[in-house]
Amino acid sequence: xxxxxxxQCAIRxxxxxxxxxxxxxxxxxxxxxxxxxxxxxGRNGSGKSTLARLLAGLIAPTRGQLRIGGxxxxxxxxxxxxxxxxxxxxxxxxxxxxxxxxEIAFGPRQQGLDKVQTAARVESVLRSFDKLHWKDAxxxxxxxxxxxxxxxxxxxxxxxxxxxxxxxxxGLDIPTRRQLARYLHRIETRLLHISHEPSDLESCDxxxxxxxxxxVAQGAPAGLLPDFTAEMIRLGELDDIxxxxx
Amino acid sequence: xxxxxxxQCAIRxxxxxxxxxxxxxxxxxxxxxxxxxxxxxGRNGSGKSTLARLLAGLIAPTRGQLRIGGxxxxxxxxxxxxxxxxxxxxxxxxxxxxxxxxEIAFGPRQQGLDKVQTAARVESVLRSFDKLHWKDAxxxxxxxxxxxxxxxxxxxxxxxxxxxxxxxxxGLDIPTRRQLARYLHRIETRLLHISHEPSDLESCDxxxxxxxxxxVAQGAPAGLLPDFTAEMIRLGELDDIxxxxx
Amino acid sequence: MISLTSPVETRAHRxxxxxxxxGLCLASTxxxxxxxxxxxxAALVAVLALYAAPGPVFLRAGLRSLRxxxxxxxxxxAWHAAAGDMRLGLLITLRMVTLVALANLVTMTTGLEDLVExxxxxxxxxxxxxxxxxxxxxxxPLVIRFTPVLVARAETLAEAWRARSRRRPGWRLIxxxxxxxxxxxxHVGEALRARGGPLGPHGQE
Amino acid sequence: xxxxxxxxxxxxxMIAALGLVPQITLGFGVPITAQTLGVMLAGAxxxxxxxxxxAALFLLLVALGLPLLAGGRGGLGAFVAPTxxxxxxxxxxxxxxxxxxxxxxxxSAGLAAGLGAVFGGIAVLYVFGATGLAIVAQKSLLEAFxxxxxxxxxxxxKAAITGMLVQALxxxxxxxxxxxxQAAGPGERRL
Ligand SMILES: Nc1ncnc2c1ncn2[C@@H]1O[C@H](COP(=O)(O)OP(=O)(O)OP(=O)(O)O)[C@@H](O)[C@H]1O
Ligand SMILES: Nc1ncnc2c1ncn2[C@@H]1O[C@H](COP(=O)(O)OP(=O)(O)OP(=O)(O)O)[C@@H](O)[C@H]1O
Ligand SMILES: O=C(O)CCCC[C@@H]1SC[C@@H]2NC(=O)N[C@@H]21
Ligand SMILES: [Mg+2]
Ligand SMILES: [Mg+2]
Numbered sequence: 001x002x003x004x005x006x007x008q009c010a011i012r013x014x015x016x017x018x019x020x021x022x023x024x025x026x027x028x029x030x031x032x033x034x035x036x037x038x039x040x041x042g043r044n045g046s047g048k049s050t051l052a053r054l055l056a057g058l059i060a061p062t063r064g065q066l067r068i069g070g071x072x073x074x075x076x077x078x079x080x081x082x083x084x085x086x087x088x089x090x091x092x093x094x095x096x097x098x099x100x101x102x103e104i105a106f107g108p109r110q111q112g113l114d115k116v117q118t119a120a121r122v123e124s125v126l127r128s129f130d131k132l133h134w135k136d137a138x139x140x141x142x143x144x145x146x147x148x149x150x151x152x153x154x155x156x157x158x159x160x161x162x163x164x165x166x167x168x169x170x171g172l173d174i175p176t177r178r179q180l181a182r183y184l185h186r187i188e189t190r191l192l193h194i195s196h197e198p199s200d201l202e203s204c205d206x207x208x209x210x211x212x213x214x215x216v217a218q219g220a221p222a223g224l225l226p227d228f229t230a231e232m233i234r235l236g237e238l239d240d241i242x243x244x245x246x
Numbered sequence: 247x248x249x250x251x252x253x254q255c256a257i258r259x260x261x262x263x264x265x266x267x268x269x270x271x272x273x274x275x276x277x278x279x280x281x282x283x284x285x286x287x288g289r290n291g292s293g294k295s296t297l298a299r300l301l302a303g304l305i306a307p308t309r310g311q312l313r314i315g316g317x318x319x320x321x322x323x324x325x326x327x328x329x330x331x332x333x334x335x336x337x338x339x340x341x342x343x344x345x346x347x348x349e350i351a352f353g354p355r356q357q358g359l360d361k362v363q364t365a366a367r368v369e370s371v372l373r374s375f376d377k378l379h380w381k382d383a384x385x386x387x388x389x390x391x392x393x394x395x396x397x398x399x400x401x402x403x404x405x406x407x408x409x410x411x412x413x414x415x416x417g418l419d420i421p422t423r424r425q426l427a428r429y430l431h432r433i434e435t436r437l438l439h440i441s442h443e444p445s446d447l448e449s450c451d452x453x454x455x456x457x458x459x460x461x462v463a464q465g466a467p468a469g470l471l472p473d474f475t476a477e478m479i480r481l482g483e484l485d486d487i488x489x490x491x492x
Numbered sequence: 493m494i495s496l497t498s499p500v501e502t503r504a505h506r507x508x509x510x511x512x513x514x515g516l517c518l519a520s521t522x523x524x525x526x527x528x529x530x531x532x533x534a535a536l537v538a539v540l541a542l543y544a545a546p547g548p549v550f551l552r553a554g555l556r557s558l559r560x561x562x563x564x565x566x567x568x569x570a571w572h573a574a575a576g577d578m579r580l581g582l583l584i585t586l587r588m589v590t591l592v593a594l595a596n597l598v599t600m601t602t603g604l605e606d607l608v609e610x611x612x613x614x615x616x617x618x619x620x621x622x623x624x625x626x627x628x629x630x631x632x633p634l635v636i637r638f639t640p641v642l643v644a645r646a647e648t649l650a651e652a653w654r655a656r657s658r659r660r661p662g663w664r665l666i667x668x669x670x671x672x673x674x675x676x677x678x679h680v681g682e683a684l685r686a687r688g689g690p691l692g693p694h695g696q697e
Numbered sequence: 698x699x700x701x702x703x704x705x706x707x708x709x710x711m712i713a714a715l716g717l718v719p720q721i722t723l724g725f726g727v728p729i730t731a732q733t734l735g736v737m738l739a740g741a742x743x744x745x746x747x748x749x750x751x752a753a754l755f756l757l758l759v760a761l762g763l764p765l766l767a768g769g770r771g772g773l774g775a776f777v778a779p780t781x782x783x784x785x786x787x788x789x790x791x792x793x794x795x796x797x798x799x800x801x802x803x804x805s806a807g808l809a810a811g812l813g814a815v816f817g818g819i820a821v822l823y824v825f826g827a828t829g830l831a832i833v834a835q836k837s838l839l840e841a842f843x844x845x846x847x848x849x850x851x852x853x854x855k856a857a858i859t860g861m862l863v864q865a866l867x868x869x870x871x872x873x874x875x876x877x878x879q880a881a882g883p884g885e886r887r888l
Contacts, residue, residue: 020387043391043419043421044389044390044391044392044394044395044417044418044419044422045388045389045391045392049389049390053682056686057685058682058685058686077685077688081687081688085686085687086686088683088686089390090336090338090390092336092338092679093679093682093683094679094683094686095683096633096634096637096680096683096684096687097633097637098636098637098640102633106687106688107687107688109688110687110688111688115609136501140640140644141266142291143290143291143295144290144295144335144336144413145289145290145291145442146290146291148290149290154687158687167390167417170416170417171290171413171416172290172442173289173290173442173478174442174443174444174475174478174479174481174482175289175478175479175481175482175484176290176482177482178479178482178483179482196391196418196419196420197420198420229420232419232420232421233420233421233424235420235421236420236421236422236423236424236425237424238421299651302655304651304654304655323654323658324658326658327656327657327658331655331656332655334652334655338672339648339651339652340652340655341652342649342652342653342665342668343668344667344668344671344869344870345869352656352657353656353657356656356657356658356659384869384870386671386675386870400656404656513761591764592764595763595764596764599763607761611761627702628754628757630702630706631702631705631706631709631754632754632757632758632761634702634703634706634707634710635706635709635710635713635754635755635758636710636758636763637706637710638706638707638709638710638711639710639713639714639765641710642710642711642714643714643717666858666862667862667865667866667869670862670866671866671869671870673707673711674704674707674870674873676707677700677703677704677706677707678700678703680703680706680707681699681700681701681702681703681704682699682700684699684702684703685698685699
């Protein structure tokens, strides 16, 4: 397991709980990690996206404590902006502006870059994904996978120290995914990668398995993923979808 | 390749074109198939979802002809509703009603079932996916994968003869996916399955590879998928995402 | 309607937003003061010439976005024809078309960011008084974003409806549309928070 | 905070989008517009302060030159027209509607919203509208009132729509109505 050079960006969740209308979505989650690539795996509805939103400081836990690099990202938004960036699961939930360049420029601008710096940053992100021609494209005219890529570029442009990716690969085709995977491997940024797909998480350093709002296992992918996959396949064999008679 | 018993539900596209603002999204697509499970594979932005919407009769081609089982599904909406059902790529583009049961009931009701029959149909679909407890749940409180499943149930409840699935597996976890795959394998319905992920399409009878709005190859998965995958990996190795310097 | 964006980059895109908007305000106000049809006709011709200047692509896009006022023009002309005051009808419609065309022109050739920047400068004195004007800089582009999104939402919903029904949706989409719009607002609220939202650029302070 | 901004912007946009609904312009220059429905909804859903903010934000964009008023009008010119009184009264109308729903407690949220819309979106708004008309068209206040009275049936219909929509919202999404303190019913059980 990689150790973080500074304690700056380590994740500490202590007995974290999140309830909606009295029902726990996350329950007693304790997670300490300073691995460089952290993975979270779990079934649909297990609470992964809720965890991501908590980690990004977008919602407040109803119980327990959450610190990223020692900071309370829910309260201290300025610090949070430098610290965490989040890629939403549904690109349409993330997009704020009508055009690609505006969307990418928003984050860096809020971080305090001036216009010229921001424009340079936008160009550099677009160029590095070989998508300079998208600059003035209206986002509504992009396909879903293309929207997803715009969202990814918008987060990367902010150069956060911790990057939370909620199912980043679900919408992207193989070439884009492979290029992105290599890119993510190369950059300095700490990663928290969420997926329901075990094969996406093979290169993580430390994995957490979320089930019904609780962490049920943690460890290296080599140990955890085979168990997870076996369990998923077992569940998949269990009860079959009955015929839709009636 | 399976042959359709009746010509009823065969797909015929002749020199189909679709333009937006003068830019071709689909261009000269000719596709005849009466296979039971048809697959469409292609990169992000290749025109797959546009093709799906054309096939479902939701948009009109700007050129060429489209017939499903001999019918013009764009003009003849009554026939279209009995013939094709579509699962949208983004569940949020499909959901109309605030609650699960209302959403699933809508289609069958519009097909002419009375209230009692519709209620029975809704129950049976929910039960067959073991989700009877979702009945009164507000859809906005579901996770993305759960929303996707609701959309799938809503389409299946209409029992269309041709089922168009636009990236059905992207959001679903392994157990649900496996159950669904077996279920789809078992039912009578003709399938058109769209994906950018070759492994999803292995069990199709006939495959079409869409690239920049054109069909560039067609054939059985055993022949086509290895080529597709190799090409995707080749593209993925090509130019790397440059460093985000500057 | 207000996702008025130019298909081509014009010279006017590089002009500062302040004078462009100032000019628009002056022109609008002036047109309201003038009651001479000849002046209005000339103004319309002048504006159309401005549309034609960057080339046919721009002209076509511009005329397309003007189509929204056509029904309005027709109703007004018919009304005044019936009332027997065609002169006034012509005056009002000419003025309206010119004003909308002019406003569209500015919008088409001004980036959102430039507009917001302008408001930022104009509200700077208020900020010094302690008013949270930083929010305006966020809120203005948001309104501009939401308006076409609402229209697109309605279209998407209508498509979802058509995929499963052959009846026309009509008023039945009002509640779903409202709910989706509220959900959209929630998502945008969260997306804003994730990337700095109302904090505002703080590098310059 | 961010959510408030987003909702205020959303309702401002809704007022703008309702301007796209085709309208009829009456001879003396005042259109029958669906935009007042947006103003009523802003007040009835968001409450007084945020509702007024939404309407004010809408006016700011109009002033900036965006053609958002019914019929694609915009610019400062809109503020010197015979309808200017109505337009300037939008934020006050939304505020009054919100004040009504926040302070007049009725069992039915829909009824409260409908009556609030009549109060804010009709009674209060017409005071502004008639005054504006009287000034611009050089009429007496009484004449102006009789002129604008033709809008009342249409505006009553809009108030009724406001009531029905809010009633439905209270049923399926009570948490959106901050002023409507009602415990979530059993239907709101989460998964
Ligand atoms: N706003 C909400 N109100 C009520 N319940 C909610 C809300 N958001 C999420 N939930 C519930 O919390 C659980 C976890 O949701 P979450 O979106 O975190 O799941 P997930 O692990 O990301 O699933 P997926 O793989 O489908 O994206 C779900 O059962 C969902 O029904
Ligand atoms: N409304 C539109 N206006 C302009 N261009 C559009 C529009 N809709 C789609 N396109 C363009 O058409 C192309 C095909 O889009 P489509 O959504 O069909 O792709 P796709 O194959 O489904 O991609 P993905 O795998 O990302 O879902 C894209 O390049 C997109 O930019
Ligand atoms: O468009 C404007 O300039 C302001 C709107 C004026 C229309 C008023 S609002 C109240 C009344 N009800 C209507 O339908 N129209 C008028
Ligand atoms: Mg999720
Ligand atoms: Mg697609």
